[in-house]
Amino acid sequence: xxxxxxxxxxxxxxxxxxxxxxxxxxxxxxxxxxxxxxxxxxxxxxxxxxxxxxxxxxxxxxxxxxxxxxxxxxxxxxxxxxxxxxxxxxxxxxxxxxxxxxxxxxxxxxxxxxxxxxxxxxxxxxxxxxxxxxxxxxxxxxxxxxxxxxxxxxxxxxxxxxxxxxxxxxxxxxxxxx
Numbered sequence: 001x002x003x004x005x006x007x008x009x010x011x012x013x014x015x016x017x018x019x020x021x022x023x024x025x026x027x028x029x030x031x032x033x034x035x036x037x038x039x040x041x042x043x044x045x046x047x048x049x050x051x052x053x054x055x056x057x058x059x060x061x062x063x064x065x066x067x068x069x070x071x072x073x074x075x076x077x078x079x080x081x082x083x084x085x086x087x088x089x090x091x092x093x094x095x096x097x098x099x100x101x102x103x104x105x106x107x108x109x110x111x112x113x114x115x116x117x118x119x120x121x122x123x124x125x126x127x128x129x130x131x132x133x134x135x136x137x138x139x140x141x142x143x144x145x146x147x148x149x150x151x152x153x154x155x156x157x158x159x160x161x162x163x164x165x166x167x168x169x170x171x172x173x174x175x176x177x178x
Contacts, residue, residue, distance in 0.1 A: 007029075045143070049136045053136075056107055060111055063094075067112075068151065
């Protein structure tokens with residue numbers, strides 16, 4: 001019964017986002033517990049913080065996902081961000097590495113890059129996020145920076161990885177610069 005519900009929800013998700021969910025179905029078929037774990041993971045990746053800082057969250061999630069190098073996952077993040085009302089021009093600028101034009105998306109993207117880099121130097125991007133949007137926005141960006149890489153890495157582990165070279169934002173193609 002649970003397995004059937006998981007498959008049904010997965011099909012709906014795939015249809016809604018035009019996303020290949022084959023690997024999710026394989027996980028669910030192999031283990032209901034693993035399927036449940038995969039279902040609950042978005043509780044971490046989708047913590048977005050305050051509404052006014054959604055662009056920061058989106059930038060951080062996008063940077064982390066692209067660090068994992070998955071085109072379909074990156075495209076999914078773009079869809080999530082656009083659903084949240086994040087500016088497509090800022091998303092495109094961040095994808096192309098034009099952070100001076102990427103606004104708050106660029107701020108979140110650079111925050112995540114710094115966090116991912118392994119540097120123990122102070123993350124001045126986090127200071128800027130905190131000053132403008134508060135602690136919840138830094139927490140959301142931190143969750144995004146830490147969790148966005150999960151799906152690309154997980155998919156590669158299952159033998160279903162995809163390289164990311166370009167993403168489409170509102171019909172415009174952006175070549176991934178990072």
